[in-house]
Amino acid sequence: MQQDETRSVAVVGAGMVGVCCALELQRRGLTVQLFDRKPPGRETSFGNAGVMARSSLIPFNNPGLWAGLPRFLTNRTAQFRYNPLYLLREMKWGLGFLSRARPSVFNETTQALDALIRLSLPEHRRLLQAAGAEQRMRDDGWIYLYRSAQAFAGSAMARGVFDRFGVATEELDRPALLDLEPHLRPIFERALWIKDACSVDDPGQVVEAYARLFQARGGELVQREIAALQRNAQGIWQLRGADSSATAAHKVVIALGPWVNDLLAPLGLAVPLAFERGYHQNFVAAPGARLGRPVYDTAGGYVLAPMEAGVRLSTGVELTARDAPANLAQLKMTEVVARETFPLAAKSGTPWLGSRPTLPDSRPLIGAAPRHPGLWLALGHQHIGFSTGPGTAQLLADLMLGETCSINPAPFRAERFIA
Numbered sequence: 185m186q187q188d189e190t191r192s193v194a195v196v197g198a199g200m201v202g203v204c205c206a207l208e209l210q211r212r213g214l215t216v217q218l219f220d221r222k223p224p225g226r227e228t229s230f231g232n233a234g235v236m237a238r239s240s241l242i243p244f245n246n247p248g249l250w251a252g253l254p255r256f257l258t259n260r261t262a263q264f265r266y267n268p269l270y271l272l273r274e275m276k277w278g279l280g281f282l283s284r285a286r287p288s289v290f291n292e293t294t295q296a297l298d299a300l301i302r303l304s305l306p307e308h309r310r311l312l313q314a315a316g317a318e319q320r321m322r323d324d325g326w327i328y329l330y331r332s333a334q335a336f337a338g339s340a341m342a343r344g345v346f347d348r349f350g351v352a353t354e355e356l357d358r359p360a361l362l363d364l365e366p367h368l369r370p371i372f373e374r375a376l377w378i379k380d381a382c383s384v385d386d387p388g389q390v391v392e393a394y395a396r397l398f399q400a401r402g403g404e405l406v407q408r409e410i411a412a413l414q415r416n417a418q419g420i421w422q423l424r425g426a427d428s429s430a431t432a433a434h435k436v437v438i439a440l441g442p443w444v445n446d447l448l449a450p451l452g453l454a455v456p457l458a459f460e461r462g463y464h465q466n467f468v469a470a471p472g473a474r475l476g477r478p479v480y481d482t483a484g485g486y487v488l489a490p491m492e493a494g495v496r497l498s499t500g501v502e503l504t505a506r507d508a509p510a511n512l513a514q515l516k517m518t519e520v521v522a523r524e525t526f527p528l529a530a531k532s533g534t535p536w537l538g539s540r541p542t543l544p545d546s547r548p549l550i551g552a553a554p555r556h557p558g559l560w561l562a563l564g565h566q567h568i569g570f571s572t573g574p575g576t577a578q579l580l581a582d583l584m585l586g587e588t589c590s591i592n593p594a595p596f597r598a599e600r601f602i603a
């Protein structure tokens with residue numbers, strides 16, 4: 185009993201990050217309970233574009249951001265919209281984010297994200313196999329689209345980074361692109377096929393499959409909203425449910441995506457998180473049209489991805505409060521451009537909105553919470569939390585169990601932002 189108690193872990197949040205943490209800690213012999221107020225994978229991990237790509241090592245705050253800034257600040261691009269009042273309120277975050285676009289920080293961040301992504305992708309393959317969901321994964325990359333040779337030339341910085349990190353890519357001219365994706369409209373002069381990438385046809389179902397695997401291996405999944413955390417005099421964490429229930433655990437992992445500060449702030453551990461919100465809308469492809477793999481329209485800043493539910497259009501960034509009412513203007517703007525890219529027929533389902541939780545340096549925070557023994561954090565996964573859940577889980581488990589770290593933990597440590 186004593187043994188069990190000291191090895192008990194409560195993971196709070198059953199998005200991709202939390203479910204992967206639960207699976208990995210379970211694999212390493214801990215007794216894991218996984219809590220979420222909803223069924224697994226119903227929030228941010230549900231509505232994303234399902235892309236898992238080595239090219240995602242370049243964050244939004246990269247040295248190229250400065251050149252695009254005057255255009256972004258007009259607040260008229262489909263790629264980036266913002267609420268000026270929110271930005272004013274979050275000025276410290278905004279300045280921190282911009283300042284970390286400088287080359288020295290960017291170099292550290294790309295190295296860190298590359299390591300995390302490389303750790304994650306093979307593990308996703310193993311998990312998909314173990315969960316009986318391997319048919320959901322396509323292993324044929326994704327494509328960046330450019331309307332002109334000039335636009336392609338403008339991507340030299342990104343291509344240089346891909347080359348430096350050994351990300352497998354192939355440049356395509358218009359005929360080569362149409363060989364690969366014959367139903368794209370012939371408006372793209374150039375394209376870059378990122379071959380080191382895969383994608384899934386239903387991100388929410390993948391999280392659910394992983395959660396079922398966790399349960400099949402003996403893990404306990406509890407649907408409960410956690411309202412507060414407290415460590416008692418014996419060093420045991422108490423999780424108070426919104427239903428007034430109480431659960432004890434020796435260790436707690438917070439994997440609450442955009443909601444982390446709801447539980448961290450009362451402990452004096454709030455992290456500087458902003459919300460890069462994004463929308464999706466699924467469409468039926470026009471008769472006879474088929475998209476083989478996700479494509480990223482670099483000018484429009486959106487992704488079109490083939491899903492089980494149709495072709496999913498995911499928008500770029502809307503920087504505003506997490507709980508601000510949905511504003512469909514960006515999605516509508518993007519739809520117009522997307523229809524020029526691929527023959528989309530009717531909408532299927534309703535628009536979806538989620539928040540990418542982003543720290544000023546665009547690196548997730550993975551590790552022990554300062555000053556709170558037994559409290560562990562896995563948060564801030566911005567645009568890449570669906571792909572990097574498994575790597576996050578491995579690093580977190582390495583650190584928790586005092587094992588040799590699979591990758592350098594320093595770029596992800598909590599002390600970057602929590603004193």
Ligand SMILES: Cc1cc2nc3c(=O)[nH]c(=O)nc-3n(C[C@H](O)[C@H](O)[C@H](O)COP(=O)(O)OP(=O)(O)OC[C@H]3O[C@@H](n4cnc5c(N)ncnc54)[C@H](O)[C@@H]3O)c2cc1C
Nearest residue numbers: 199200201221228229232233235410441462568569570571
């Ligand atoms: C439009 C869009 C496109 C994206 N495309 C991609 C992509 O192609 N590839 C990629 O890798 N990433 C992508 N992302 C990012 C990715 O979706 C996120 O980084 C990732 O889903 C974050 O996962 P998470 O587990 O941290 O958070 P979430 O999935 O949000 O999980 C947090 C969980 O916490 C639960 N919760 C909250 N509060 C409580 C509480 N008090 N008690 C109990 N439970 C609680 C919620 O119900 C939720 O299930 C995209 C994001 C968006 C918005």
